Amino acid sequence: MKLAAVDVRQAASAADIVYDAxxxxxxxxxxxxxxxxxQDQIAQMFNTSRIPVREALSRLEQHGxxxxxxxxxxxxxxxxIEEIDEIFEFRALVEAExxxxxxxxxxxxxxxxxxxxxxxxxxxxxxxxxxxxxRSFHYSLYAASKRPYYLQIVRTSLDRIDRYLRxxxxxxxxxxxxxxxxxxxxxxxxxxxxELASRxxxxxxxxxxxxxVAFLKDQRA
Amino acid sequence: MKLAAVDVRQAASAADIVYDAxxxxxxxxxxxxxxxxxQDQIAQMFNTSRIPVREALSRLEQHGxxxxxxxxxxxxxxxxIEEIDEIFEFRALVEAExxxxxxxxxxxxxxxxxxxxxxxxxxxxxxxxxxxxxRSFHYSLYAASKRPYYLQIVRTSLDRIDRYLRxxxxxxxxxxxxxxxxxxxxxxxxxxxxELASRxxxxxxxxxxxxxVAFLKDQRA
DNA sequence: ATATTGTATATTGGATCCAATTTTTCTATC
DNA sequence: GATAGAAAAATTGGATCCAATATACAATAT
Numbered sequence: 001m002k003l004a005a006v007d008v009r010q011a012a013s014a015a016d017i018v019y020d021a022x023x024x025x026x027x028x029x030x031x032x033x034x035x036x037x038x039q040d041q042i043a044q045m046f047n048t049s050r051i052p053v054r055e056a057l058s059r060l061e062q063h064g065x066x067x068x069x070x071x072x073x074x075x076x077x078x079x080x081i082e083e084i085d086e087i088f089e090f091r092a093l094v095e096a097e098x099x100x101x102x103x104x105x106x107x108x109x110x111x112x113x114x115x116x117x118x119x120x121x122x123x124x125x126x127x128x129x130x131x132x133x134x135r136s137f138h139y140s141l142y143a144a145s146k147r148p149y150y151l152q153i154v155r156t157s158l159d160r161i162d163r164y165l166r167x168x169x170x171x172x173x174x175x176x177x178x179x180x181x182x183x184x185x186x187x188x189x190x191x192x193x194x195e196l197a198s199r200x201x202x203x204x205x206x207x208x209x210x211x212x213v214a215f216l217k218d219q220r221a
Numbered sequence: 222m223k224l225a226a227v228d229v230r231q232a233a234s235a236a237d238i239v240y241d242a243x244x245x246x247x248x249x250x251x252x253x254x255x256x257x258x259x260q261d262q263i264a265q266m267f268n269t270s271r272i273p274v275r276e277a278l279s280r281l282e283q284h285g286x287x288x289x290x291x292x293x294x295x296x297x298x299x300x301x302i303e304e305i306d307e308i309f310e311f312r313a314l315v316e317a318e319x320x321x322x323x324x325x326x327x328x329x330x331x332x333x334x335x336x337x338x339x340x341x342x343x344x345x346x347x348x349x350x351x352x353x354x355x356r357s358f359h360y361s362l363y364a365a366s367k368r369p370y371y372l373q374i375v376r377t378s379l380d381r382i383d384r385y386l387r388x389x390x391x392x393x394x395x396x397x398x399x400x401x402x403x404x405x406x407x408x409x410x411x412x413x414x415x416e417l418a419s420r421x422x423x424x425x426x427x428x429x430x431x432x433x434v435a436f437l438k439d440q441r442a
Numbered sequence: 443a444t445a446t447t448g449t450a451t452a453t454t455g456g457a458t459c460c461a462a463t464t465t466t467t468c469t470a471t472c
Numbered sequence: 473g474a475t476a477g478a479a480a481a482a483t484t485g486g487a488t489c490c491a492a493t494a495t496a497c498a499a500t501a502t
Binding site: 072 | 455456457458462463464465
């Protein structure tokens with residue numbers, strides 16, 4: 001008897017599913033700052049008991065995406081202007097270094113993929129997708145750094161501020177500038193100029209941070 | 222009626238207690254790499270049910286301190302040489318920057334505390350305490366950077382490699398050199414030379430990483 | 443004797459129930 | 473009608489019980 005080999009992959013646990021869904025909802029901004037997260041309500045949404053929900057909430061709290069208080073429950077964490085500023089500063093430091101380390105390892109395939117993401121970003125008209133494509137562009141280059149720990153940190157940092165970034169990315173001029181900066185970074189990568197790519201990445205992140213902070217200061221005032 | 226003001230602090234939940242205890246045991250090296258963590262056994266140790274234990278394990282997994290597999294359980298995570306190397310490289314980047322940012326904010330009190338930790342490190346003979354004092358010294362300076370997010374990241378990074386570092390810190394020559402480097406960093410801080418303090422911190426971390434990696438390569442061969 | 447199959451045990455993930463505490467609602471009183 | 477206090481509802485953290493699966497070991501066939 002002949003059978004095709006089937007990749008029986010481990011099914012994710014309920015806690016994993018709930019965690020992934022809530023994380024996505026928070027970084028997408030579908031759950032807004034300060035919003036209450038009732039264990040019971042979430043459990044019903046996912047057709048589970050509160051146990052896996054609590055585990056998911058506990059993980060989210062570890063990553064700073066929510067805060068919890070006994071007998072009170074969990075709320076989506078908000079960030080102060082100062083905290084947002086600090087995270088952008090941190091990202092600029094780490095992502096610039098990741099970019100520097102990535103350039104020597106970039107091959108044609110990776111560069112082609114990055115170019116596709118870059119073009120896609122320029123052509124996309126659905127503002128809801130900009131954030132996602134933006135991540136894809138940067139990550140496709142960052143991956144060449146072969147620094148999984150750095151990338152994990154970048155991911156958790158980005159998770160914290162992504163929803164604010166998306167709010168600001170809906171402003172068209174922000175997208176235009178981001179697109180120009182992406183092209184400049186890509187050009188530096190094609191030239192193999194690690195220092196330039198690193199500096200441009202740093203400025204790209206700091207720029208985004210500055211305009212976001214300005215946007216939020218205005219909005220919150 | 223007069224009552225002394227009592228700091229009624231929120232009692233930590235059982236999950237918090239278990240998490241803290243396990244985290245400490247892992248970073249202190251009391252739980253060794255690959256060691257099995259049975260929920261039932263841990264629950265009995267802390268006189269609780271498995272529920273808070275599972276929550277604690279879930280958090281530890283998020284921080285990379287353990288790995289879990291369904292129906293198999295949790296084991297203390299081990300790090301490859303490459304992973305350790307990467308974490309030291311990362312720490313060097315971030316801690317150098319934190320040090321640079323801290324120097325302009327250092328006041329007499331902070332410097333005095335750092336000096337005390339530095340001297341304590343030189344005088345301490347109990348090798349088990351070196352790791353702890355080492356952290357105190359660096360953190361006392363880092364705190365002046367006023368960058369809570371950076372510091373949180375530094376903490377989780379240090380958590381991952383602390384037990385290896387402690388194993389290596391038992392070698393007296395490692396402590397001697399660390400002590401000299403601490404004094405040099407402190408001197409740069411006293412001079413208010415942020416660039417120098419930053420560079421020395423970077424080298425201090427990279428040095429520790431290099432000798433640790435050499436030590437482990439030898440040990441694991 | 444060895445390999446294979448079946449069974450018992452160990453262990454995890456999840457459901458349901460309980461205790462503690464907060465928040466809300468209702469009621470009695472002014 | 474407003475307010476203080478009590479009862480009810482809501483909500484969380486934890487304990488106990490159940491289902492699913494892996495591992496260890498015994499029984500059996502070759």
